[in-house]
Amino acid sequence: MPYKLQYFPVRGRAQALRYIVVDNDLEVQEEVINKIDWPAMKPKTPLGQLPVFHDGDLHISQSNAILRYVARKHGLFGKNDKEAALIDMINDQQEDIRQAYMHLIYQEYDTGKDAYIKNLPTQLATLEKVLGENKGGAEFFVGDKISFVDYTIFDLLDNLIILSPTCLDGFPKLKGFHSRIGSRDKIAKYRATDAFKKLPINGNGKQ
Numbered sequence: 262m263p264y265k266l267q268y269f270p271v272r273g274r275a276q277a278l279r280y281i282v283v284d285n286d287l288e289v290q291e292e293v294i295n296k297i298d299w300p301a302m303k304p305k306t307p308l309g310q311l312p313v314f315h316d317g318d319l320h321i322s323q324s325n326a327i328l329r330y331v332a333r334k335h336g337l338f339g340k341n342d343k344e345a346a347l348i349d350m351i352n353d354q355q356e357d358i359r360q361a362y363m364h365l366i367y368q369e370y371d372t373g374k375d376a377y378i379k380n381l382p383t384q385l386a387t388l389e390k391v392l393g394e395n396k397g398g399a400e401f402f403v404g405d406k407i408s409f410v411d412y413t414i415f416d417l418l419d420n421l422i423i424l425s426p427t428c429l430d431g432f433p434k435l436k437g438f439h440s441r442i443g444s445r446d447k448i449a450k451y452r453a454t455d456a457f458k459k460l461p462i463n464g465n466g467k468q
């Protein structure tokens with residue numbers, strides 16, 4: 262039975278999972294939830310929010326829990342406990358940066374954009390550092406094989422580049438990483454589709 266993903270018609274908190282699905286040939290049926298249908302559906306979801314991911318009788322909310330579940334099942338969580346711990350650590354760092362980005366987008370886009378962009382290098386420097394420290398080489402964030410954190414960071418960087426096109430200029434490793442993941446055959450093909458190009462990044466149209 263294929264998995265099912267329910268989410269609004271935006272990239273938002275489902276996009277890293279969509280990259281995982283495409284790049285790893287997972288069978289996922291996506292149900293697009295329109296704003297008008299959401300109030301009736303909200304109380305029936307596990308935590309009153311989307312995305313929700315279904316695997317048979319298992320229904321999961323919280324995008325990072327969904328990513329971890331899928332990653333565990335499909336070999337995208339490192340090859341041992343130590344790699345898994347590093348993947349978790351870096352994904353939590355990614356989440357901190359994403360939260361700040363979402364605060365800007367939803368709370369203070371008009372007043373806080375300049376200050377946010379000015380502070381961005383401090384946040385990106387943490388990711389540049391851990392990418393450089395990967396003993397498996399600098400191709401992926403942890404080890405020598407792609408893991409779910411590579412997809413979450415790819416999506417985050419993609420959003421940040423749209424907000425501030427030069428933001429990776431001082432970060433050669435992150436720049437190379439973004440370009441490498443975006444050039445993976447299946448990801449590049451998916452990103453060339455109209456379906457992807459038409460998908461807004463955020464629910465309020467800001468980016």
Ligand SMILES: N[C@@H](CCC(=O)N[C@@H](CS)C(=O)NCC(=O)O)C(=O)O
Pocket residue numbers: 273274303309310311312322323324325
């Ligand atoms: N921490 C949650 C955040 C989920 C979230 O904020 N979902 C928003 C859409 S991106 C939502 O469901 N909004 C509608 C609502 O809260 O009623 C996650 O990562 O999944």
